[in-house]
Amino acid sequence: MAASNIDPAIFEQLQAKIDEEGRIKDELKDIIQQLEKQGRVTQSILSRIHNTPTGQLGPAVFQPCERSILTQIHLVKVLSDIASKHPFYKWNNLWTREMQNLIFCLQLRHWLAHQELETIEQVGNELGVPINVKDRDIFHLTIEEYLLALTNTIDELTRLAPNAVTLGDFSRPLQISKFIKDIHAGFQLLNLKNDTLRRRSDGIKYAVKKVEDVVYDLSLRGLLPKQRSSDDTPAEAKGGAGAPASDMDSDVFLEG
Missing domain, CATH: 1.20.58.190 (Translin; domain 1)
Structure with missing residues (x-):
């Protein structure tokens, strides 16, 4: 052998x-x-x-x-x-x-x-770790981790909007609505290669709609704070159909 x-x-x-x-x-x-x-x-x-x-x-x-x-x-x-x-x-x-x-x-x-929004630089400073390192093989925070976390934050704020109303805070949904719209606009500027991240970012538009529905319901009930940004008018909260309501129309809407 x-x-x-x-x-x-x-x-x-x-x-x-x-x-x-x-x-x-x-x-x-x-x-x-x-x-x-x-x-x-x-x-x-x-x-x-x-x-x-x-x-x-x-x-x-x-x-x-x-x-x-x-x-x-x-x-x-x-x-x-x-x-x-x-x-x-x-x-x-x-x-x-x-x-x-x-x-x-x-x-x-x-x-x-x-x-x-807490920026990725602020997060890195708070954690005491570098971000998106390319020239060294060390522990760091990646852009994908930051953006995926941001989609989770959007989900949680979307859930908070109706719960805030239940607790009697009618201004919170307006704040959330503006923030989520701004984040949605920001994500639309990104050319995402990560499939998971792209799918999660696509879902932000549904979060925008859910919070808009809360704002719209508040407007129907006359519960919106009198001073609010134009981003959160009832017409836009309904999905942006038709021309924006005039100032007079908004006052009547709130009183009705």
């Missing part, structure tokens, strides 16, 4: 590489699981916005949310230190979902406090 001409050391070396990859994966997963667990706490706190009056968001939402997010930021720093020792795109699928969830929480908290 002919002797094998394959050196067993080849497979021993392959097994050593497999073992090393397994060790790296386990080390990363341990941190990611902690990040996921704390992320559920943060999202649970933020979910209170749907049954908490706007004036009470500070003690009920912002303060406990801040503490939870600080814990997540610490975990991201630990994750970054470990992940930066290894090829980014080999392992980033392990943590990208949790990063999207954290970015979503940051964006939502920022909007609730300021009614404006």
